[in-house]
Amino acid sequence: MSERKGPFKLVTVNTAPERAKRVIGRLIEALRGDFDIEHIDNCESIDQVVPTVTKHKPNVLFCASMWTAEEAEKIQTLARSVVPDIKTHAIPTGLQVERGPDGVVEYLVGRVPVLLES
Known part of the structure; x- marks a missing residue:
């Protein structure tokens, strides 16, 4: 049995914080066997990124799909x-x-393990 990786402190950047919480909750549940991920905060605007990252020092940040590239x-x-x-x-x-x-949960479950192991 392999060790769970983490803990990973995750911040999301999403203008819909409740949706972010639900989607990330499902991701965390799906990966729970392998990864210890904690969703510690959400930024509702770009202006909140620096103060939030400064406050929590997360090791992972996800941008939601409402942002342009x-x-x-x-x-x-x-x-x-x-x-x-x-x-x-x-x-x-x-x-x-x-x-x-x-679709977002399915997408993340396919990508996040590779990201976290990199």
Whole structure:
């Protein structure tokens, strides 16, 4: 039996904090056997990224699918300005709209283990 990896402190950047909480809750549940992930906060705007990352020093940050590629890049750059080795991932723009929360969870379950192990 392999050891669970973590703990990982996760911050999300999502204008819909309740949806972020639900989707990430499902992700955490799906990966619980292998990873110890704690969703510690959500930023509802780009302006909240630096203060939130400064406060919590997370090691993982996800950008939700409502951000454009340019906004997601800015968010990730801001996060790295505070925590240089933070692992970041931007969910593709529009994924929530196209495939709904199930599609986002399925997408993340496929990508997050590789990100966390990198």
